[in-house]
Amino acid sequence: MSETLTEFELDTLQEVMNMAFGRAAADLAEVIDVFVQLNAPDVEVVSLDELESHVSMKIPSFQSARVVEQHYRGDSDGVALLVFPHGAEHKLVSLFQAEDGEMLESDTVLELENEVLMEVGNILIGACVGRMFDLIHRTVYYLPPRATEGHAFSELTNSGVFAKDDFAITVQTQFSFEDREVSGRLFLVNRQNSLPSLKTALAEFWRNLE
Amino acid sequence: MNPRVLIVDDSASARHFIKNCLSGREIELLEAKNGEEALETVETAKPDVVFLDITMPVMDGFEALSRLKERSPNIPVVMLTADVQQKTVERIKALGAEVFLKKPPKKDSLLDALDQCLEANGQ
Numbered sequence: 113m114s115e116t117l118t119e120f121e122l123d124t125l126q127e128v129m130n131m132a133f134g135r136a137a138a139d140l141a142e143v144i145d146v147f148v149q150l151n152a153p154d155v156e157v158v159s160l161d162e163l164e165s166h167v168s169m170k171i172p173s174f175q176s177a178r179v180v181e182q183h184y185r186g187d188s189d190g191v192a193l194l195v196f197p198h199g200a201e202h203k204l205v206s207l208f209q210a211e212d213g214e215m216l217e218s219d220t221v222l223e224l225e226n227e228v229l230m231e232v233g234n235i236l237i238g239a240c241v242g243r244m245f246d247l248i249h250r251t252v253y254y255l256p257p258r259a260t261e262g263h264a265f266s267e268l269t270n271s272g273v274f275a276k277d278d279f280a281i282t283v284q285t286q287f288s289f290e291d292r293e294v295s296g297r298l299f300l301v302n303r304q305n306s307l308p309s310l311k312t313a314l315a316e317f318w319r320n321l322e
Numbered sequence: 323m324n325p326r327v328l329i330v331d332d333s334a335s336a337r338h339f340i341k342n343c344l345s346g347r348e349i350e351l352l353e354a355k356n357g358e359e360a361l362e363t364v365e366t367a368k369p370d371v372v373f374l375d376i377t378m379p380v381m382d383g384f385e386a387l388s389r390l391k392e393r394s395p396n397i398p399v400v401m402l403t404a405d406v407q408q409k410t411v412e413r414i415k416a417l418g419a420e421v422f423l424k425k426p427p428k429k430d431s432l433l434d435a436l437d438q439c440l441e442a443n444g445q
Binding site: 120123124126127130132133134135137138146148150151152247302316317318321322 | 332336338406425
């Protein structure tokens with residue numbers, strides 16, 4: 113990374129993400145009508161070069177993990193990748209299943225799991241990332257999400273869409289819907305040219321509240 | 323002696339912001355980074371008001387509030403939270419916080435909350 117965040121800027125970013133996730137929990141609870149707990153996120157900033165090794169350290173079997181990927185454009189250009197561990201889709205499906213719990217045939221279950229992952233991923237990304245950009249008064253719009261797997265990370269670096277000195281904000285959180293605990297990791301990969309705007313927004317964040 | 327106000331938040335920038343907002347008043351400002359530190363400070367420094375964040379490492383705000391109210395039930399507490407789900411708000415009230423503020427708090431809200439707590443304390 114040619115430029116990085118200062119300690120104060122990183123602390124402010126962490127606090128902004130805390131607030132974004134807190135508000136996102138409330139937004140989600142309204143949408144899916146269950147109590148949502150989003151644990152305080154743990155925020156780090158890494159260069160795109162280091163991202164894959166960073167991800168493999170945090171999620172050893174990430175290559176086969178389920179991922180929801182969603183690109184965004186506007187004041188910041190980037191992509192959000194929400195990584196779910198194996199088995200998360202089963203817990204999430206049960207959240208949306210009818211009370212009679214009718215058993216479905218396997219093809220339908222797979223389709224359903226994909227759909228639920230995309231839906232929950234879309235909601236979580238929209239809520240958390242949206243709230244983050246709201247708080248720092250930046251506007252982005254989202255392209256449709258897609259469900260994929262962990263190889264999405266190497267595709268990012270190999271696709272030519274992002275450069276090696278672009279950066280990723282990595283956010284680890286654990287979320288639970290009522291009693292169903294699901295952990296997830298959210299990665300926001302941004303162009304290096306978004307960094308000055310982000311630094312300005314973080315510097316203005318507290319000033320705007322006075 | 324000026325009233326003592328304890329600010330509890332794991333974020334240095336959040337503590338800095340709240341201190342700046344309250345610094346115009348004649349009060350002594352204290353800080354703690356988590357619930358455990360907050361309880362130690364309450365024992366030694368006996369603050370008159372506590373501003374308490376919820377999501378913190380080591381000991382979160384809910385546990386800190388619960389223990390604080392057991393030991394020092396008369397110290398008014400202002401809870402700061404971004405999660406405004408009904409269940410969370412109910413839990414904050416049930417644990418005995420006098421005020422809760424949505425994060426990020428505005429300067430006016432912080433000052434109003436301080437005044438409310440100091441008045442409740444007879445100051």
